[in-house]
Amino acid sequence: MSGEEEENAAELKIGDEFLKAKCLMNCEVSLILEHKYEQLQQVSEDPMNQVSQVFEKSLQYVKRFSRYKNPDAVRQVREILSRHQLTEFELCVLGNLCPETAEEAVAMVPSLKTKGRAHSDEAIEKMLNDLSLVKRFE
């Protein structure tokens, strides 16, 4: 139980297993789930009956909250964010929430400003700017 007590995403305490795991942004999950759903559609007439409630709810959720729709944009976003020495978890929080200012980004991902990491406000601002460009040219 002690592991659970310490859990805090703001300080990146999410357990070793998840810290090393690959995080997915909502838009990526959306691509994966839609692909899977299409496959189901080919083999059965009523695919909604085949899937679990968890699948259905997740699909609805990621469709609603995907910032980027087309696969190229999704790839670009991951590429831009991965240039900035972020952990997987931080990368996905930023990709999901698309903060507009550096202040907002730090409020969403407080670990950006922890000691020993060189994320200046300008660097963050630049990164957010690049992201909004992807969105605009999608």
Added chain:
Amino acid sequence: MFFHIVLERNMQLHPRFFGRNLRENLVSKLMKDVEGTCSGRHGFVVAITGIESVGKGLIRDGTAFVTFPVKYQCVVFRPFKGEILEAVVTLVNKMGFFAEAGPVQIFVSKHLIPDDMEFQAGDMPNYTTSDGSVKIQKECEVRLKIIGTRVDATEIFCVGTIKDDFLGVINDPAAAA
């Protein structure tokens, strides 16, 4: 947050499923067994995306069943304390409101809603600021922070807050319409 992780499971299979379709049978049983389940450790298993390996089967003593260790990749949804995410409001009452982020339910107590928002009863119960500019009601999209999780055998339940900078309503389809 959604993750793509590799999990392992020992699958028991009856000999009547053996033959050249053994692998397919194993995979479809695996999907039936684990998709949609929830564990406190890994969260909700949303979908299996691939099989990494199927180990050697071991005959169970005393039964005809054979156990295969199967490693598979899957998409899981696991909420964390301190995580900020977006959710859809599903129910509003005088105690606070409930919101859903994918498979997980999040409760935001009245005490964790900004003090200037008051509860309004009626057909469409809601929380509204005194000047009426911000309204939380069913189907609203809110950004919230998870401050606590409770793990059951089959469900994860979260408590959230919107009483912080950059949290709160992001979009209200009813108001926009």
